[in-house]
Amino acid sequence: MENPIPTILDAQIQSEVIYAELKRLAAAHMRRERGDHTLSATALVHETYLKLAKSNLDWRSRAQFFGLATSAMRHILIDYANAHRAEKRGGEWLKLTITGAMSEIDKIAAEVHDVLELNEALLTLQQIDPRQARVVELRFFGGLSIEETAETLNLSVATIKREWMTAKVFLKRQLNT
Amino acid sequence: MITNKTNQADLWRRAKEVLADALVLPSAERPDFVMTRCKDDAELKIEVMSLLSHAKNSTDFIEAPALESIHGRRAEDVTFAQDKKYVGARIGAYILSGEIGRGGMGVVYRAMRADGAYEQQVAVKLLKQNFASDKDTRRMTRERQALAQLNHPNIARLIDGGNLDDGMPYLVMEYIEGTQIDFYCRTNNLSMFDRIKLVRQVCAAVQSAHQQLLIHRDIKPANILVNTEGQPKLLDFGIARLIDISRDANQTQDMLSPFTPRYASPEQMRGERVSVATDVYGLGLLLYELLAGASPYQRIASGDVSTASDAIEVVLADPLRRASEVARASTAARSDISGGNSDFNMLNGDIDIILLKACAKLPSERYQTVAQLDQDLQRWLEGRPILARTPTWHYTFKKFVARHRAVSAMAVVAFAAIAIGVVSTISQKRKTEARYTEVRQLANSLIFKYYNKIQELPGSSAVRKELAAEGLTFLDSLAAESGSDKVLAIEIADGYRQLMIVLFNGHSLPHLGDKMGAASAAKKAYALLEPVIRKEPNNNAANGVLAELDNETGVILAQENPVEGLARIEGAIQRYAEILKRDPTNKDAAFKLVQTHFSVVASAMNSRLPAEKFTADAVAAFKQWLSNRMDEQPVQELNTLIVRTQFRQAFANKNYADALKYIDDEIAGLSKLLALKVNENSVVLQGHVNAAWAAKGVVLIDDNRAAEAIAALNKSSTQMKQMLAIDGGNVNTQLRIARNATHLGKALLLQNETKGAALAFGTSADEYEKLRGKDVPAYVYPQQAEALWRAAKANDALNENANAHRYANALILFAQERSNIFEKQPGQNWLIDAKAIAIKR
Incomplete structure (x- = not known):
């Protein structure tokens, strides 16, 4: 018999699979992460990709995977930030976050706040310029480079640069006011 | 909504095109570029400029x-x-x-x-x-x-x-050039005593920072360098707060990963607020490792902990080992502490207790201040019993600090400052009396001043209650120490009195509704004052506190027993009066005497007793108080304003008697002000005095008292002329001289001195003429017209035709300039008179 799993899943199932795998990896990383090497979103996304590529799942393209993975990453990080904010006084999530120097806790709290604020600002941008918001999502939440972003969105590097540069100013204004 | 969103999207689409091109330009060139690109599109221009203002630091x-x-x-x-x-x-x-x-x-x-x-x-x-x-x-x-x-x-x-x-x-x-402290101790084979002494120097530095409300937050060996003179230098003070620099420069690597949280306090790990107790922990841990040669945590010392989260678990949960045991077990300690066994054997129970207390997991169980830790180290070095062993009153402070860390870090540090003050007060056996007083006052004022500040915080009543309790503990402990020190006894009594107000009071000040507590505090205050006043019935300070206390308790008493209550408050007034008799310069007593009068009034009114007499007494007391303050400039200035207003009202009502009384008051008041050294040469004040004399002259003319009027006016004019000699070009003075001359003429007319009057009017008109070309207030023009008219008339009556013509013609010319004055009475008639004189031959 042929493999019963269809080679091309519908987008919904794909993103659920990616989300679950990413979350598992991210949690594992955060728990075990030490100061001696950098935990990067890109690494996580790539790790997830490699992991899932070994399975029977298939994607139309690598770019499409990055697209889906980045959205998943954004969800994970926002969930994480929200949980962190809700449980500043302790709890599992807090322990999970503390991988660096402990005196950094105050700062982490501020940054978590910033990630949430940035997400808010990004939602505003999403309303008026969905494509540009997608660029930010890929770059900031997905950790993709300019080139990877261009590939994922099938746009020129120059366009992504322009979008990125102006989006940063837009978001900065949004955060500062 | 939709339109709005579409508009926004459209604006952003257009704006980002311009923005993208602008961003690649040097920032100085951007505005011009935007202006050119956006041409007449104002909305776009504003949007892009707004965006650009946020482009800074966005790299x-x-x-x-x-x-x-x-x-x-x-x-x-x-x-x-x-x-x-x-x-x-x-x-x-x-x-x-x-x-x-x-x-x-x-x-x-x-x-x-x-x-x-x-x-x-x-x-x-x-x-x-x-x-x-x-x-x-x-x-x-x-x-x-x-x-x-x-x-x-x-x-x-x-x-x-x-x-x-x-x-x-x-x-x-x-x-800072130096060696990291742990390395320094090792390489120099420092004895345990020297290690403790070294850490005590660090303690002193941290404590001094705490007194300025600054917390280090990141005390660890890597942050302390010892220079060639053996001086420890604390690095990165407060930087952890600014931004954490955990792996720091010019400091050697930790044994574990640089990110190992082995020096972070449990509260930092829990993400709770840091306080002075955080630094106590840091110092304790530092000293522990320097003395014991290893971490107090077994799993860290044995290297079983390699990840941050494991370290957190250890610090939060694992027990601290006794330093003496660790030292005995640790080979490091044996080899690098000079003196060998005999020395580390001195790591006995007391030092264990000190270190365990400093490194306690709960901040509330630690030394509440670095000063306390330092003091115990000193005691240990001197072989005296340590404080950590014996529970002392300041535990209450400690508990307070621990429980209310949430209020704010500021509060914690402020209370720590109190504790510092108190500890050094009580325990150092009053090294010097001056320092003692200073510290006591600091602690005292902190409690009560801070109380007021806390009131403003929302939901602070629990804290206030606790603070009042701490205040009580604080005062009780001080009272026990006061002994025969009467100055201290009075001060503590005043503390109890303030505490009483906090607990309950009869005024509308905030209180905690604890009448029993208030009564108990008051009782303690009375008990402290009694022996002092028995020995020194005329002690002003003691009597002052007693009077205040009588006032406070009297007001509460009057609510139930008006007769007794009022009598007590009146007794307080009497007491203030006696203080003032002995010391007339006592401003505080003078003020409180008046204030207490109003306590009587309010209490009488609250009890529905007749209060008219009390009110009159209170007002009289106030006036008495005020009269003694007349030499104070602001009081005098306001008083002068009031008197001047009263004068004008009386004069307008043609009540000459009152008007003259007020103007005399004003002259007297102004003269007092002028007598003050600071006002010696005040042109303004002198001007006011001169104006007052002139005003007096005007009243006297109206009251037909020509001779007195002339005297007053002359006094004014003479002084004006003196002023003009000093302050030439003062238009105001010149105008007053001119106007005074008119009034003088009128007074002389009353005495039928027509010649003198004509001369005076002429002088007046001439003085006004001198001011031609200068801007003057509008009310001057009719006065000038009047002077010309009177000069013309008076000279005409004396058949001084040349002068009469001159002034009449001047008036006619003036009427062309200022026609509005002459369109109505009395100007109309002045002009008619002038024309009649002018056509005379």
Whole structure:
């Protein structure tokens, strides 16, 4: 018999699979992460990709995977930030976050706040310029480079640069006011 | 809604095209570019300019992906790869000469003054920041300014700081050459005593910072360097708060990963607020490791802990081992502490207790101040019993601090300051009386001043209650110490009195509704005052507190027993009066005497007793008080204003008697003011006096008292002329001289001295004429017209035709200039008269 799993899943199932795998990896990383090497979103996304590529799942393209993975990453990080904010006084999530120097806790709290604020600002941008918001999502939440972003969105590097540069100013204004 | 969103989207689409092109230009060229590009599109222009105003410092903004940001870390090697560009760069007055270290959050450079003004080497830290919002930058600046105030020989100074053009924050710090403290102890084979002494120096530095409400937050061996003179220098004070620099420059590597939280306090790990107790923990741990040669945590010491989360678990949960046991077990301790066994055998129960107390997991179980820790170390060195063993009254403070950490870090530090004060007060056996008093006052005022501040915090009533209780404990302990010190006894009595008000009071001041507690506090105050007043019935300070106490308790008493209550308050008034008899300069007693009068009035009214007499007494007391303050400038100035107003009202009502009384009052008041040294040469005040004399003259004319009027007016004019000699060109003075002459003429007319009057009117008209070309107030013109008219008339009556013609013609000319004056009475008639005189031959 042929493999019963269809080679091309519908987008919904794909993103659920990616989300679950990413979350598992991210949690594992955060728990075990030490100061001696950098935990990067890109690494996580790539790790997830490699992991899932070994399975029977298939994607139309690598770019499409990055697209889906980045959205998943954004969800994970926002969930994480929200949980962190809700449980500043302790709890599992807090322990999970503390991988660096402990005196950094105050700062982490501020940054978590910033990630949430940035997400808010990004939602505003999403309303008026969905494509540009997608660029930010890929770059900031997905950790993709300019080139990877261009590939994922099938746009020129120059366009992504322009979008990125102006989006940063837009978001900065949004955060500062 | 939809339209709005579409509009927004459209505006953004157009704006970002311009923005993208503008961003690649140097910032100076951007505005012109935008103006040209947007042409007449004002909306677009505004939008792009607004966006550009936020473009500053956006280079690094969100360049680090979210995951790295959340971790408080970034792919530092990527970004720091470009750091070489900073070597040779100029930052403020300094030129970076070379990298001396780098850590998770930044790179440290050695730097020299660029102007070569003097040889000064500094360390410059460039801090990596993920988000530098304007808010963060402002907060950092404030924080930095506070840290820059820190000036202690054992603390590396923060000299300067700011942001580079690209937004990167930097700190300029004192450059310290030295050896990390643990390494220093090891290589120099320091004895245990010397190690403790070294840490005590660090304690003193930290304590001095705490008194300025600054907490280090990151005390660890890597942050303490010992220089060649053996002086420890504390680095990075408060920097942990600014931005954590955990892997720091010019400090050697920890045994574990640089990110190991082995020196962070449990509360920091729990993400709770830090307080002075956090630094106590840091110092305790530092000393522990220096003495025992290993971490108090078994699993850390044995190297079983390799990850941060394991370390957290250990610090939060594992028990602390006794330092003496660790030292015995630790080979390191044996080999590197000089004196060998005999020395580390001295790590006995007391030092164990000190260290366990300093490193307790709960901040509330630690020494509440570094001073306390330091003091116990001193006691240990001197072989005296340590305080950690015996529970003392200040535990209550400690508990308070621990329980209310949430109120604010400020509160914690403020209370720590109280504790510091009190501890040094009680325990150091009053080293010097002056210092004792100073500390006592500090502690005393902190309690009650802080109480008021806390009132403003929402939901603070529980804290206030507790604070009142702490205040009581504090005072009780002081009272026990006061002995035969009567000054202290009076001061403590006053403390109890204040506490009483906090607990319950009969005025409308905030209180906690604890009448019993208030009564008990008052009772203690009376008990302290009684022996003092028995021995010294005329002690003003004691009587002052007693009077105040009688007033406070009298008001409460009057609510139930008006007769007794009122009698007691009146007794307080009497007491103040006696104080004032002995010391007439006692301003406080003078003020409170009046205030207490109003206590009587209010209590009588509250009890529905007739209060008219009390009110009259109170007003009289106030007036008496006021009259004694007349030599104080603001009082006198206001009084003068009131008198002047009353004068004008009386004069307008043609009540000459009152008007003259008021103007005499005014002259007297102004003269008092002029007598004050500061006002000796006041042109303004002298002008007021002269004007008052003139006003008096005017009243006297109206009252037909010509001779007195002339005297008053002459006095005014003489003084005016003297003033003019000093202050020539003062138009106001010249105008008054002119007007006075008119009045003088009128007074002379009353005496039928027509010649003198004509002369005076003529002088007046001439004086006004002198002012031609100068701007004068509008009310002057009719006065000038009147002077001309009177001069013309008076001279005409005397058949002084030449003069009469001259003034009549002048008036006719003046009427052409100021026609409005002559369109109505009396100007109309003046003009008719003048014309009649002018056509006479």
